[in-house]
Amino acid sequence: MSIQVRLSLSRQNFHLEVDLAIPARGITALFGPSGCGKTTLLRAIAGLEPQAKGQLQVANTNWQDENSFLPPHRRPLGYVFQEASLFTHLSVQRNLEYGLKRLPATQRKVSLDTAIGLLGIGQLLDRRPPQLSGGERQRVAIARALAVSPELLLMDEPLAALDVQRKQEILPYLESLHARLNIPVIYVSHSPDEVARLADHLVLMENGGVTASGPISEMLTRVDLPLARGNDAEALIEAEVAAHDETYGLTYLDFPGGRFTVARKDLPTGTQVRLRVIARDVSITLEQQQGTSILNIFPATVDEIVPTSASQVTVRLLAGGVPLLSRITRKSAALLELTPGKTVYAQAKSVALLA
Amino acid sequence: MILSDADITALLITLKLAGLTTLILLLLGTPLAWWLARSKWRFKFVLEALIALPLVLPPTVLGFYLLISLGPNGPLGSLSKALGGSSLAFTFTGLVIGSVLYSLPFVIQPLQNAFAAIGDRPLEVAATLRASPLDRFFSIAVPLARPGFLTAAVLGFAHTIGEFGVVLMIGGNIPGKTQVLSIAIYDHVEALEYTQAHWLSAGLLLLAFLMLLLVYAVNRRFGMVQR
Known part of the structure; x- marks a missing residue:
């Protein structure tokens, strides 16, 4: 089951041309700079841009093709706008x-x-929209969209109009929605943080077109894409809670490349979690370090090396097949004689548990 | 009793005329105002200028052309005769037609502004919540434009009560048939019956003020709830 989008739309000074297949499950993030067409694409999927021509199939149902156009009120979707837009x-x-x-x-x-x-x-049911805070309004708007039992939930930067605190208030709800309801979501965002926390699948957009699309962990670590070259490059790793260490207050998380050690989290063993490892926090050694304070060390092979500035390179590593990024100086890369295929050890100075 | 029977009749005719005119204008004006507020047709402004015409036109000019078209040889008059009626000049029906045209902008413009102020967003939200276009109009546009409806109804009603020139041209001044209050006042003044003229004038003044008071009070309250 997938969502097939082949849509084009021409406006003055703007042309949207998209040919895309995305999975009909989990959260797909449409990510890109402002004006790249993510919102227009989302609106076209909802049928709110009648000038958009092409084909749109959601889970084997035709929403639109050359000869037919299902109007928005006949499409089984939910839509959350950037501003809550309550009645x-x-x-x-x-x-x-x-x-x-x-x-x-x-x-x-x-x-x-x-x-x-x-x-x-x-507690808010009897209130009127003007009596709600921004965060409350947006939560009502999300609930209102869910109440139509959508087969596809479209969210247009639902957190963008909120301050940091309100964002933190809503993010957990979005995560639980992801976990509790089996509704595919297309989520427009220009915040790398939100994408890292929420997305399973990532679509990169630029100038009205799609530059790349794929599973989030793969996309974040693809060194041919700007994400992995940026200063905040990071890898996302899906891991499972393996055990807790009560003596030292630690939690062990297993992934195919080994075992992460993080500060104790109150999660039952077997829980699937997402870890974020920032490229700047990962260093590389040729031998396994002894006598180091760093706990998270994994054997890995060098996959790719790309220069990201005059002095720095980004190294893509595979630990048990799972991609990791490391940002080191060009000089270190030369001294260590890093080449693709070389076996090394990756040390992560810090690891963040996302959910 | 200070008011004569003729005055009472003129009052009743005036209220009937204003009520009927307002009703017709709301029924015709709502879809027209909605279309004007939503349409992106490039020549829409021509229609808007045409509708605004009674705002600036001397009522006697409008009355003159109406008299000609409603008369036995005019297009509307002949149509009425063809349908088995009589010429429309100097009839109550003629007055209603004249009043509808004369008060048109006073009903269309508040409605159009109220519809335009809603914007696209609430209607788009309603569309994604399964509401068909007609459903969206009644469940979203009409309730959100409520202050506009009140303003339109009151202005249409009050403006019809106050009309003089058009009525004089096409209605004549037939007591019990087409004589309305504003003309009755004129007659009283001509006959130097200042007492009656005072009573009728003061009554109209008070009525007009009370109606505007209602509009402003309700719009103020509504405005506060909105924010």
């Missing part, structure tokens, strides 16, 4: 019910209570 003449409760009431009973899969519970808005 000001309706209470929170009636905002939530607006779409639900228009949905045939047989199509109701997400109950109103589930949506309310997932977003934690039970």
Whole structure:
């Protein structure tokens, strides 16, 4: 099951041309600079840009092709706009019910209570939109979109209009939504942080076109893409909680390349977690270091080396097949005689647990 | 009783005319204002200028052309006769037609502004929540434009009550049939019946003020809820 998008749209000074297949599960992030066409693409998928021509298939259903165009209200989707856009003449409760009431009973899969519970808005139901904070409004807007039991949830930078604190307030809800509901999400963002935390699949956009698309961990570590060359280059690693060390207050996380040690997290063993390892925090040694304070050391092979500035290189490593990035000086790379295929040890100074 | 029977009749005719005119204008004006607010047609401005014409045109000019077209040889008059009616000049029906045209901008413009102020977003949100275009109009556009409807209704009603020139041209001044308050006042003044003229004038003044008071009070309250 996948989502096939082949759409084009021409406006003055702007041309969108997209040919893309994305998985119909998990969160797909559309990522790119402002003006690259991510929002326009999302709106076209929703049918809000009737001038967009082409083909759109979601899970084997035709939403649009050369001869037919399903209007937005007939597409089984949910849409969360950048600003919450609640209906000001309706209470929170009636905002939530607006779409639900228009949905045939047989199509109701997400109950109103589930949506309310997932977003934690039970106390707000009798309020009017102007009485809510920005974060609360956006949570209501997300619940309202979920209440129509969408087959595809489209989110246009739902956190962009909020300050850092509000973002932190909403992110956990988005993560739990990901874990609890089996609804594919297309998420527009220009924040690398949000993408790293939420996305499973990444679509890079530029100038109205798609430059690359693939699973997030692969995309972040592809040295031919700007992400891996940037100053904040990072690798995401899916790991599983293996054990806890009560004596030292540590948690062990296993991934195919070995075992990470992090500060104790209250998670049951077997939980799938996502780790972020920043390229600047990864150093390379030829022999396994003894007598070091660093706990996270993994045997790895050098996969690729690309210069990222006059003095620096980014090295792509594979630890048990899992890509890691290391940012070191060009001089170190020369002294260590790093070449693709060489066996080395990667040391991660710090590791962040994302969810 | 200070008001004569003729005055009472003129009052009733005036209220009936204003009420009917407002009703017709709201029914015709709502879809037209909606279209004007939403359409991106490049020659829309021509239509907008045409609708605004009664704002600047001397009422006697509008009345003159109406008299000709409503009369027995005019297009509307002959149409009415062909349908088995009579010429429309000097009839209550003629007055209604004249009033609808004369008060058109006073109903269209507040409605158009109210619809335009809603913007695309709430309607797009409603579309992604399964609402069809007609459903969106009634469940989103109309409630959000509520202050505009009140303003349009009150202005249309009050403006029709106040019209003089058009009525005089096409309605004549037939007591019990086409004589409205503003003309009754004129007659009283001509006959030097200042007491009656005072009562009717003060009554209209008060009515006009109360209606505007209602509009401004409601719009203020609504405005606060919106923010």
